[in-house]
Every structure is written in C-alpha cells, then in structure tokens.
Amino acid sequence: MKTSNGVKKQKKPQSPEKSKPKDHRELGRELDLFSFHEVSPGAPFWHYKGMLIVKALEKFIRELQDKHGYEEISTPIMVKKELFEKSGHWEFFKDDMFYFKAGTETYALKPMNCPESALVYQTRTRSYRDLPLRLAEIGRLHRNELSGVLGGLLRVRQITMDDAHIYCRFDQIKSELVSVLKMTEEFYKRLGLPVVYGLATRPKKAMGSVKTWKEAEKLLGEALEELGLKYQTLKGEGAFYGPKIHFDIKDSLDRTWTIATAQLDFQIPERFQLEYIDADGQAKRPVIIHRAIFGSFERFIGILLEHFKGALPFWLSPVQVAVLAINDQVTDYSKKVFEALKNKNVRAELDLRNESVGKKIREAELQKIPYLLIIGEKEAASEKVAVRERGKGDIGQKTLEEFWEIIK
Ligand SMILES: [Zn+2]
Structure with a gap:
C-alpha cells in the first residue's frame, strides 16, 4: 500500500x-x-x-x-528405597526419582x-x-x-x-x-x-x-x-x-x-x-x-x-468480589458491605485507597475479579451497590439481597 x-x-x-x-x-x-x-x-x-x-x-x-x-x-513423602524395590519403581523408574543416603539407609522421595x-x-x-x-x-x-x-x-x-x-x-x-x-x-x-x-x-x-x-x-x-x-x-x-x-x-x-x-x-x-x-x-x-x-x-x-486467559470461573477466582469506595464519605457503608460478603464466605477485597474510581476499576479489572461493587453516596444512602460484572460491564444498582441471587 x-x-x-x-x-x-x-x-x-x-x-x-x-x-x-x-x-x-x-x-x-x-x-x-x-x-x-x-x-x-x-x-x-x-x-x-x-x-x-x-x-x-x-x-x-x-x-x-x-x-x-x-x-x-x-x-509420607520420604520413604526407604526398599518400598520402591518391592513395587518395581526402583527398577523401572529409578532415573526419574530423587534419592539420597541418610546414615546407612537410602531414602527416596515418592514419585507415586x-x-x-x-x-x-x-x-x-x-x-x-x-x-x-x-x-x-x-x-x-x-x-x-x-x-x-x-x-x-x-x-x-x-x-x-x-x-x-x-x-x-x-x-x-x-x-x-x-x-x-x-x-x-x-x-x-x-x-x-x-x-x-x-x-x-x-x-x-x-x-x-x-x-x-x-x-x-x-x-x-x-x-x-x-x-x-x-x-x-x-x-x-x-x-x-x-x-x-x-x-x-x-x-x-x-x-x-x-x-x-x-x-x-x-x-x-x-x-x-x-x-x-x-x-x-x-x-x-x-x-x-x-x-x-x-x-x-x-x-x-x-x-x-x-x-481462561486468567479470568477464572467465579468459584475458582482468588478474589471473587471487589468493593470499591468512591470517597471517604462512604467508608463505613463500604466496610459494612465487605463484612457482609465475608460472612457469606465470599472471597472479597475492599479498596478504600484515596484513588480515582476509574483507576480502582481499571486495576480490579486487570486482576480479572468477576464482580466489582462500586459505592458512592447515592448507593450508601439507598443501601445498594452499583455492580460491574467481568466481561459485561455495568449491570445496575442492586441491593445485597439481589446480589446474592446473582452470585449464588
Ligand atoms: Zn497409583
């Protein structure tokens, strides 16, 4: 061209x-x-x-x-080599095994x-x-x-x-x-x-x-x-x-x-x-x-x-939900949401840093977290959370009850 x-x-x-x-x-x-x-x-x-x-x-x-x-x-992980002689591993698999002398005995780390x-x-x-x-x-x-x-x-x-x-x-x-x-x-x-x-x-x-x-x-x-x-x-x-x-x-x-x-x-x-x-x-x-x-x-x-390109299914994700507070005004409510998640055995993270919400969202998305709950004053006042789902984006404001239904 x-x-x-x-x-x-x-x-x-x-x-x-x-x-x-x-x-x-x-x-x-x-x-x-x-x-x-x-x-x-x-x-x-x-x-x-x-x-x-x-x-x-x-x-x-x-x-x-x-x-x-x-x-x-x-x-045990460490066993005398006699066991593997008996099983046949010593004869067929010895080169693939780790073994060493301890005193007068030879021990092996089990390969199976x-x-x-x-x-x-x-x-x-x-x-x-x-x-x-x-x-x-x-x-x-x-x-x-x-x-x-x-x-x-x-x-x-x-x-x-x-x-x-x-x-x-x-x-x-x-x-x-x-x-x-x-x-x-x-x-x-x-x-x-x-x-x-x-x-x-x-x-x-x-x-x-x-x-x-x-x-x-x-x-x-x-x-x-x-x-x-x-x-x-x-x-x-x-x-x-x-x-x-x-x-x-x-x-x-x-x-x-x-x-x-x-x-x-x-x-x-x-x-x-x-x-x-x-x-x-x-x-x-x-x-x-x-x-x-x-x-x-x-x-x-x-x-x-x-x-999965790092985006593991919900049940396998190390962090399943991130709670992102928009500012200091909503710290208490954000903590409350975070505690409620913990009590339901959801693996959650709470982000109270003094950073812009855009940056918090970007970082949480790079961590491939399945759900982000964004909390501003509007959400705190109505006891709700704004939910972002991985791969879908904003799915609207929900009460915690409604959110349990989604992740159940
Ligand atoms: Zn076996």
Whole structure:
C-alpha cells in the first residue's frame, strides 16, 4: 500500500496482547499467584492468591470424593528405597526419582502414592464385603525431570496430585469405573470443559494373561458406553501392568491435554501379595484402579490460567468480589458491605485507597475479579451497590439481597 507521499506504509504490528495469548507464568506474575526461584527448580512457591485457587480445587475434589464414598489418607513423602524395590519403581523408574543416603539407609522421595497406599490396605484383613475400598490422597510427589525441560507449572518436579486407589473385586471393576467417570463428568462440567475419552489397550510387552487383558478392556469400554460417552481406542497404549482410560481436554487455544487417567493394575496386588477373604473363605487378589480426575494441581492450574486467559470461573477466582469506595464519605457503608460478603464466605477485597474510581476499576479489572461493587453516596444512602460484572460491564444498582441471587 502506498500513501500520498509515496512512502510504503508499514503494516501496523499487531499488539502482542492480541497476537499471542499470555503464558500462565506471565498471568501468575500479574495476578500475584505464584513464583519460581532458582533454589528450587520445577517447584512453585504459591502466593496467597494462588493458594486460594489450590484450596478451591481441593475443596471441590474433596466434596466429590465424599459424595462417591472415598476415604482420604496421607502417607509420607520420604520413604526407604526398599518400598520402591518391592513395587518395581526402583527398577523401572529409578532415573526419574530423587534419592539420597541418610546414615546407612537410602531414602527416596515418592514419585507415586500407590505403594504406600497398598501398605495402608494391608494393615487389616479385608473381606469381600469391605470392597471396594477407595483410598484418596492429595499426595505431594517428586520426579526428577531434566531441568532443561521444566516450564513453569506445566512441567514441574514437585507434583501435587488428586490421586486415589480403588481396591475392588474383579466383578466390581465396571461399577467403580462408572463411578469414576461420573465424577469426571461432574468435575469438568463445572468448568465447562468437555472431556475426550480414550481407551488404551494392551501393549506388546505386558504383564498378565491375554485373556485377563481382553476382559478388562471390555469392562472399560462397557463403563464408557453405559454413560453414553464416546471414546477412541488407543491400540497398544496401555501400561504394561493394565489398560486405562485417558481423560483429555481441549482448551480455548485448541490444544489437547491428557489430564488424567483411570488405570487398572494387576501388578501391585501381586507384588504386595494383597488379599481379601472371599465369600467362600478363600484368599483372593483384589484389583487396583489408580485414578486422578485432574492429575496435578500445578499443571492443571497452569492449563486453566491459559484456557481462561486468567479470568477464572467465579468459584475458582482468588478474589471473587471487589468493593470499591468512591470517597471517604462512604467508608463505613463500604466496610459494612465487605463484612457482609465475608460472612457469606465470599472471597472479597475492599479498596478504600484515596484513588480515582476509574483507576480502582481499571486495576480490579486487570486482576480479572468477576464482580466489582462500586459505592458512592447515592448507593450508601439507598443501601445498594452499583455492580460491574467481568466481561459485561455495568449491570445496575442492586441491593445485597439481589446480589446474592446473582452470585449464588
Ligand atoms: Zn497409583
């Protein structure tokens, strides 16, 4: 394109904001959620507001687990290497583990929760009536990712997992998988993220008989079909110790993430000689289903931040409502509104600074706060608040009662 003076007009460069969505690390900095420090590569330092997101996720997953009959446990982070020799991790996974000598013993930081969960199972004689036993653990794991491949929250060395191990009889596999899938659907529905399912079948090198594998794969498929969930068969992509269901999500940037899995395991029950006493009085092996609904808190929060471009849904937002006072005349009423929000367990912030209301609104909007309640003398006199909703702008004056109805 030529302008009147004949100078070739440069195409205006797109603003970086439009051309490239923000990296979660940048959002984490702007929203004051977490930081990384050289002294601990691959492990986030969660700040106050980041922890509010972690806690909201924890709360939701715990509610779901309670509803679906889980028992929550907590096991040590540091364990003698003998445990992982027994589980097989030492042989297959040693290079990805952190371990060290303390006195004459070698200790490891657990890379997975399963072996310790199996020890809890073994503390009692289990009968067929005790099963399924669903042991959940929000466990903190460490895996030795090469420092070159670490990348913010998406690839970390310290992983906090919404993990669980379900100990069940073979005839309970299907109903347990159905229950896991229901939880998964409920969880992702709340985020508005549809899940894409995959069924990963027997790889070439696998433990156990082909017949058992075939039966197990059939049960996984039937569980998915019972809930009318579409899935892809991923041939040969199961782990060597059992087939699994993959939970993938597609984010707003059209990227597909394998978030978590439900995985059958015939190996750990064998290695740990796990038993239950069946109705006929015989000792039998239970099956383990390893399952996580969203996998790692770190990675999942990183994905959510990028997916929502920092504007998390109301229930996950670290600050849900900001109360902005226009001037000193309305301090008392603003405090009263703020206290009322707190009493309703709304995560609120009160801005009484001596700044223009325009600046206060701009800053609160940059913090992606879902609702701003602006209070001037008119609002104070009528015991109302002027509400601004994220993405919508001004939605008018409301009483607090009317505002509860909106955010309920
Ligand atoms: Zn496990």
